[in-house]
Amino acid sequence: MHFSLHITSNYTIYIKLTIILIVAVVGLLLAGCSESQPQAPKGATQARAASSVPARWYAAEHVTKGGQFYAQFCASCHGVAGQGAFNWKQRGADCKFPPPPLNGNAHTWHHPSRVLIKIIKEGSPGGLGNMPPWGQVLKDGDIAAVIAWFQNEWPDPVYAAWYQREMKSRGQN
Ligand code: HEC
Numbered sequence: 179m180h181f182s183l184h185i186t187s188n189y190t191i192y193i194k195l196t197i198i199l200i201v202a203v204v205g206l207l208l209a210g211c212s213e214s215q216p217q218a219p220k221g222a223t224q225a226r227a228a229s230s231v232p233a234r235w236y237a238a239e240h241v242t243k244g245g246q247f248y249a250q251f252c253a254s255c256h257g258v259a260g261q262g263a264f265n266w267k268q269r270g271a272d273c274k275f276p277p278p279p280l281n282g283n284a285h286t287w288h289h290p291s292r293v294l295i296k297i298i299k300e301g302s303p304g305g306l307g308n309m310p311p312w313g314q315v316l317k318d319g320d321i322a323a324v325i326a327w328f329q330n331e332w333p334d335p336v337y338a339a340w341y342q343r344e345m346k347s348r349g350q351n
Pocket residue numbers: 247248251252253254255256274275276277278279280284285286287289294297298302303306307308309310312324325
């Protein structure tokens with residue numbers, strides 16, 4: 179009796195260990211990418227909080243010129259209208275993020291222009307993502323024009339929210 183009980187408890191422990199192992203393996207598979215997930219964009223709510231609508235910094239010719247560069251160098255990844263990859267919030271099989279929307283639906287507006295310029299010139303920060311560097315291809319004025327092109331896709335509240343951060347980053351707020 180004692181012997182069989184002993185066997186049963188060993189067997190139970192064996193089953194428990196197996197379950198723990200399966201859970202751990204499945205967990206590892208699901209959480210294969212080590213870094214934390216990006217936060218859902220708060221753009222819509224925060225952007226709406228901005229009260230006045232500032233004038234756009236660019237002129238129509240920036241947008242036209244930027245649109246040509248955009249179509250040539252950016253649209254293949256970020257989409258013809260800047261809509262991004264459909265699954266941009268989910269890491270891909272390589273654990274890197276797909277191209278996000280630049281059209282105001284994601285968090286591009288979080289970045290003041292010096293950060294936008296840096297990302298476009300140097301690509302993904304630390305070379306850790308799939309955004310290629312464009313500093314060898316596009317001149318400063320071209321990059322400004324491309325930024326004007328995608329900012330022109332942003333609704334006024336999104337632009338206003340970006341503008342607040344822009345002023346802050348320039349120490350003017
Ligand atoms: C090969 C695909 C690819 C091309 C081409 C590409 N990008 Fe990207 N871009 C990405 C990916 C992927 C990311 C996300 C980077 C990351 O997670 O590190 C990104 C991120 C960005 C961001 C940051 C967006 C944010 O909300 O933080 C900007 C701005 C950007 N790209 C602009 C451009 C511009 C302008 C061009 C054209 C000159 C361009 N990209 C061309 C793939 C691309």
